[in-house]
Amino acid sequence: MVQYKEVAISEFFEKNSHLLGFDNPTKALLTVVKEAVDNSVDACEEANILPGIIVKIKSVKKDVFQVTVEDKGPGIEEKYVKKVFGKLLFGSKFKSLGEAGMQSRGQQGIGISASILYSQLTTGESALIESKVKNKMHYSCRLIIDTSKNIPIIEDEKKIESVKEQGTKITLKLKGVYRRVKGPEGFLKYVAIANPHAQITFFSPEGNKKVFKRVITKLPKKPKKVKPHPHGVELGTLIKMLARTKSRTLQAFLMNDFSKVGNTGAKEICDLVKLNLQTRPNAITREQISKLMDSMEQVKLQRPPTDCLSPIGEENIIKGLRKEYPADFVAACTRPVAVYRAIPFQIEVGLVYSKELPIDKQVNLVRFANKVPLFYQQSECGIYKAVVKTQWKRYGLQQPSGSLPIGPLVLAVHVASIWVPFISEGKQAIAPYPEIVKEIKLALSELGRKLQRYLSAEQRKYARERKRKLYERYAIEVATSLSNITGKNKDDIMGLLKKEIDKRGR
Amino acid sequence: MDKSTREEIGKEVIKRLKEKFGEALIANLKEEEALSLDIIVRAFSNIIFDEREQLIKLGSKTQSRAFFNVGQTRVFMQTLLVANACKSLIESGKTTSIRSLYYSTKHNIGNTKENTFEEQGESNPIIEDIEVNINALREELHLRANSKGAMVGNLTIIDSGDEIDLRKMGSGGWAVPSIVEPHTIQFKKCDAKFVLFIEKDTVWGRFNEDKFWKKHNCIIVHGGGQPPRGVRRVVKRMHEELKLPIYVLVDNDPWGFYIYSVVKQGSMKLAYESARMAVPDAKFIGLSSYDQEKYTLPDEVTIKLNDGDKKRIKELLNYKWFQKKEWRKELESMLKKGVKLELEALSSKNIAFITDTYLPEKIERKEWLS
Structure with a gap:
């Protein structure tokens, strides 16, 4: 990717649209919605505003739709509009592995620009950007990208007074296919589950309005930027970091460019690799770098910092699932922060059991990466692999070998990380790193045990209920017979029987 | 016995x-005890053989039948339905068949599709339970079994x-x-x-066609195979009240024996009815396993024992009430020879051989088992 930066990135896009989620018209429509919504939610959270988002999809003509995404976020200053929307790879979120990072929805920062580009390529129309920053004029413009020079061109700028307080609105026209099932509405439902603090209103092309309600009014804790942790750092990354570092000594490099490395840690690493603390980072040979990596791995250090992550939280997952599904039983599990390749990550799993869901179908697996739903490439995803590898039969569910369990369940799995290892730029499947799969399996088995307890309690309840009904049914016959045999009042006998049945029903 | 005695029995x-x-169960309920009946077990495990009286009897084992037990509630x-039906029947003064009692107690439960009884096989054993547990005769419950069997002879009765x-x-007959x-x-008049x-x-x-009963001054009765209650009971009464000896003539196979x-x-x-039904003095007059040689019957009138016959013989030999030496000899000989003999086989001599020769000789020579 990086080498394309200087040449026309938009040419790269045209050749590689599949990597960015625009490989077919159905997916393209979904990707546009997803990128715009991701941006809105992130912008609101950064400005400490509870996200309120309106998504509108209008049918323009056959296979052409107009998508409008509007938020009540902080708005974008006029001078940044060009940069935010126009230049591929500019976005504030772009960073490469090894730099200080934090958990955010987008990762490469090309999403919204790619959407604008796709819109432009398929309909020839520019994007309409509207922005209102607090106490400023309402700004609007049309934006088009010069694909050979990779620069945005702004047209039709307008500034007007507006009563609207603040917010951003983007309107795009694009070629796409709208699907009711597993389309934008389903996507927004999943967004609502992972973001119960957001209120999302959706207008479908058929003119239906659907509101995904906000159920919590507290913003999630903001993730912090963190430096990489020495454990599990990859050779390529380390080489890159050594080449780029501003530190002048190895000691300073270790202490400044990594987290959780102090004087002692740095000394221990250097001793192990037999390098002087004062060695200049750019003077270290390839061979030494490889040894350095080994010793960084061996030295005992504190775990990576965990405050860089912003999990949804067990309580919120339960609330999010409950509001979107009819539920008889809901449980959630947030695992402690773990590390893969020196990158902190955290697994969260939610589970819904509902008698209203089909009992003979595979469970509905909903995958999230940094609170963003993943829609495609399910079977290639580490989350899917972890669910399949879990022994669901132990927890009272059927599971054909090598596939998802069967039952009236929704399983939501969230991977939060400062760097989610997607298997491709389409960002639809998470690489099955053993550490990640293991953590997911641990969380799943915890919920599995809870589910099993619930199911056996349900079974007992059901058995009790059946027993009670059986006794009640026969009690009428017994009371009639007893009354005829003894000449005593039938209702009195029935009353005595009822009392006994109640006593046993408890 | 007159009508008033019958009413008396009915009341009792x-x-x-x-x-x-009724009352015992309501007392159960009022005292919040388990709603349960103690029912005398009628299974093989509770069958005993009274050596002194030479009768098969029911032991004293009971089993509880509880309403609040999923397996027993039905x-x-x-x-209770059958008990209630029996009570109504006695009160009405009428008698009925066990099949019509089954129909009178069969109905839907509440507004479900479930029936109180699905088949007569469910109601018949309950009738027997009730007989045993309140020590009443089936007749005293005003219930009739299917009747079969016939009788003729030098006797006048009032029916x-x-x-x-x-x-x-x-x-x-x-x-x-x-x-x-x-x-x-x-x-x-007998x-x-x-x-x-x-x-x-x-x-x-x-035997009836040959007027055997006239020639030999007796009563002949059959039970159409395994004899029903009525036949067994009337035989028992003739033995007790008319002091008549009973001779039994059956096929030479385990079933006849x-x-x-x-x-x-x-x-x-x-x-539980043995005392009223069984005649310990009854004599086995034939066919004996040794009759083929004795009466020089040809081999072709015998029938080979099948597996079921052999199994049954072995079963009988295991019963406590089949341990008499002569009985065992009969059965063991049957098993050894591997053949059985039907009563009709005697016709190979001549058609009236059984009535004119076989039986009179047997009675004359007192050739019987007892």
Whole structure:
């Protein structure tokens, strides 16, 4: 990717649209919605505003739709509009592995620009950007990208007074296919589950309005930027970091460019690799770098910092699932922060059991990466692999070998990380790193045990209920017979029987 | 016995029904005790053989039948339905068949599709439970079993007030009803010297046609295979009240021999009725396993024992009430020879051989088992 930066990135896009989620018209429509919504939610959270988002999809003509995404976020200053929307790879979120990072929805920062580009390529129309920053004029413009020079061109700028307080609105026209099932509405439902603090209103092309309600009014804790942790750092990354570092000594490099490395840690690493603390980072040979990596791995250090992550939280997952599904039983599990390749990550799993869901179908697996739903490439995803590898039969569910369990369940799995290892730029499947799969399996088995307890309690309840009904049914016959045999009042006998049945029903 | 005695018995039975299947249960309920009946077990495990009386009897094992037990609740409910039906039946003064009792207790439960009884097989054993547990006769519950069997001979009886001369019953004979208690059937004039119990109606037909009973001054009766209650009871009454010896004539196979045992010692199914049904003095007159040689019957009239026959013989040999030496010899010889012999086989001599020669000789020479 990086080498394309200087040449026309938009040419790269045209050749590689599949990597960015625009490989077919159905997916393209979904990707546009997803990128715009991701941006809105992130912008609101950064400005400490509870996200309120309106998504509108209008049918323009056959296979052409107009998508409008509007938020009540902080708005974008006029001078940044060009940069935010126009230049591929500019976005504030772009960073490469090894730099200080934090958990955010987008990762490469090309999403919204790619959407604008796709819109432009398929309909020839520019994007309409509207922005209102607090106490400023309402700004609007049309934006088009010069694909050979990779620069945005702004047209039709307008500034007007507006009563609207603040917010951003983007309107795009694009070629796409709208699907009711597993389309934008389903996507927004999943967004609502992972973001119960957001209120999302959706207008479908058929003119239906659907509101995904906000159920919590507290913003999630903001993730912090963190430096990489020495454990599990990859050779390529380390080489890159050594080449780029501003530190002048190895000691300073270790202490400044990594987290959780102090004087002692740095000394221990250097001793192990037999390098002087004062060695200049750019003077270290390839061979030494490889040894350095080994010793960084061996030295005992504190775990990576965990405050860089912003999990949804067990309580919120339960609330999010409950509001979107009819539920008889809901449980959630947030695992402690773990590390893969020196990158902190955290697994969260939610589970819904509902008698209203089909009992003979595979469970509905909903995958999230940094609170963003993943829609495609399910079977290639580490989350899917972890669910399949879990022994669901132990927890009272059927599971054909090598596939998802069967039952009236929704399983939501969230991977939060400062760097989610997607298997491709389409960002639809998470690489099955053993550490990640293991953590997911641990969380799943915890919920599995809870589910099993619930199911056996349900079974007992059901058995009790059946027993009670059986006794009640026969009690009428017994009371009639007893009354005829003894000449005593039938209702009195029935009353005595009822009392006994109640006593046993408890 | 007259009508008032019958009413008397009815009142007594109702009293017992009311106590066991009514008052005791309501008391259970009021004292918040388990709603449960103690039912005497009628299974093989509770069958005993009384060596002194030479009778099959029911032991004292009981089993609880509780309403608040998922496995027992249905049969508990059914027991009360049958008990109630019996009470109503006695009160009405009518008698009915066990099949119509089944229909009278069968109905939907509440507004479900479930029936109180799905088949007569559910209701029949409950009737027997009730008989055993309130120590009442089936007849006293005003219930009739299917009747089969016929009787002719030198005897005049009164059946429900009608005088019947059993010497003038033509070829079919008097059909023995299922209720033959003294209040319904009385013996009037008896000239007979013994009773011949015959297993099969076809053979009985031969004896009747030949007027065997006239020549030998006796009564002949058959039970159409395994004899029903009525036949067994009337045989028992003739033995006790008319002091007539009972001779049993059956096929030479385990099934025939078992019929002899039932007449003599009682059956497992009606173990609780043995004292009223069985005639311990009954004599086994034939066919014996040794009759083929004795009467030089040709080999072709014998039939090979099948697996079921062999299995049954071994089963009988294991019963406590089949341990008499002569009995065992009969059965073991049957097993050794591997053949059985039907009563009709005697016709190979000549058609009247059985009535003119075989039986008179056997009785004359007292060739029987007892």
